[in-house]
Amino acid sequence: MSDSHAHSWEHDVCEPAMEGTGLGKLAMWLFLCSEVMFFAGLLGAYMTLRIGHPENFEASQKLLHDSVGFAAFNTALLISSSLTMALAVLAGQKKETAKQRLLLLVTSAMGLLFLILKSYEYSLKIKHGLLPNHDLFFAFYWTLTAIHGVHILAGIIPMLGLWYYAGKKDVSAETEMVGLYWHFVDLVWIFLFPLLYLI
Amino acid sequence: MSDSHAAEHHEHPPVPYFIVFGTLVVFTGITIGASFIDLKSKAANVSLAFAIAGFKASLVMFYFMHLKYEKRPIVAIALAPFALVMVLVAALMPDIAYGQYHNDDKLTTTPAVKEHHEAK
Numbered sequence: 001m002s003d004s005h006a007h008s009w010e011h012d013v014c015e016p017a018m019e020g021t022g023l024g025k026l027a028m029w030l031f032l033c034s035e036v037m038f039f040a041g042l043l044g045a046y047m048t049l050r051i052g053h054p055e056n057f058e059a060s061q062k063l064l065h066d067s068v069g070f071a072a073f074n075t076a077l078l079i080s081s082s083l084t085m086a087l088a089v090l091a092g093q094k095k096e097t098a099k100q101r102l103l104l105l106v107t108s109a110m111g112l113l114f115l116i117l118k119s120y121e122y123s124l125k126i127k128h129g130l131l132p133n134h135d136l137f138f139a140f141y142w143t144l145t146a147i148h149g150v151h152i153l154a155g156i157i158p159m160l161g162l163w164y165y166a167g168k169k170d171v172s173a174e175t176e177m178v179g180l181y182w183h184f185v186d187l188v189w190i191f192l193f194p195l196l197y198l199i
Numbered sequence: 200m201s202d203s204h205a206a207e208h209h210e211h212p213p214v215p216y217f218i219v220f221g222t223l224v225v226f227t228g229i230t231i232g233a234s235f236i237d238l239k240s241k242a243a244n245v246s247l248a249f250a251i252a253g254f255k256a257s258l259v260m261f262y263f264m265h266l267k268y269e270k271r272p273i274v275a276i277a278l279a280p281f282a283l284v285m286v287l288v289a290a291l292m293p294d295i296a297y298g299q300y301h302n303d304d305k306l307t308t309t310p311a312v313k314e315h316h317e318a319k
Binding site for chain 1: 217227231245248252259272273281288295297298308309316
């Protein structure tokens with residue numbers, strides 16, 4: 001291994017097969033793998049239990065009909081925020097800092113709007129008495145969407161931090177890492193939306 | 200600060216972000232539309248939903264998350280969990296879906312809710 005320049009975390013992974021891959025990117029992918037298994041536990045439980053009790057689950061799912069519009073809009077919102085995030089990463093790599101910062105803010109705003117709409121949807125559920133203890137389907141609905149919501153919030157906070165630091169130094173590698181996380185959160189919703197609301 | 204920027208972002212052709220975004224939006228519409236199509240069996244409906252969601256997911260992974268442009272070990276790391284997920288769910292099916300909890304009302308609903316559903 002050469003000592004000609006210091007290997008800080010965002011530089012090459014030393015393994016030749018992964019030459020050019022930053023350590024930070026590798027670390028984020030490994031974390032996302034664990035997150036996939038995390039959601040797999042919840043979604044897998046939902047799927048297997050639902051197959052065992054189709055009528056009960058479907059009867060409860062009908063009560064979600066009113067919220068499909070909200071959820072569909074939220075899906076489009078998250079996909080759009082993935083686009084703006086990807087463009088923010090690109091802007092960071094091209095050293096277009098102002099554009100990077102703006103796109104980070106837009107992505108954060110979209111995430112925040114998602115959470116606001118979700119909260120409104122929750123308030124409607126509470127008003128109709130559709131609480132997590134209503135039945136098993138709603139226990140899953142609340143748990144899955146709330147944990148996903150926490151993940152969204154956990155993505156917005158670093159994004160705002162990146163917006164702040166992008167003006168002071170080069171955070172393109174970090175932006176790419178947070179971008180990977182944000183796309184993952186979008187991915188989870190892409191599966192959650194049909195599984196909870198549609199089928 | 201870092202003098203090997205080329206290393207952390209290895210060169211790849213420009214990513215067609217907007218085309219992928221458009222495709223994702225179109226397929227979200229297809230997702231919703233497909234839920235109205237009544238294929239004969241529930242399994243077929245679910246398979247269609249998963250196929251569409253899987254396609255959207257792969258678009259996000261390969262283009263937005265740059266997997267198309269990453270080295271093989273990274274792609275392998277990224278895709279491995281999905282295989283494990285399928286194993287996990289399949290392994291639990293016989294017990295949870297078809298075993299002792301099959302059609303167990305006590306587990307899945309409350310008496311008040313059940314009456315409400317049956318009254319309809």
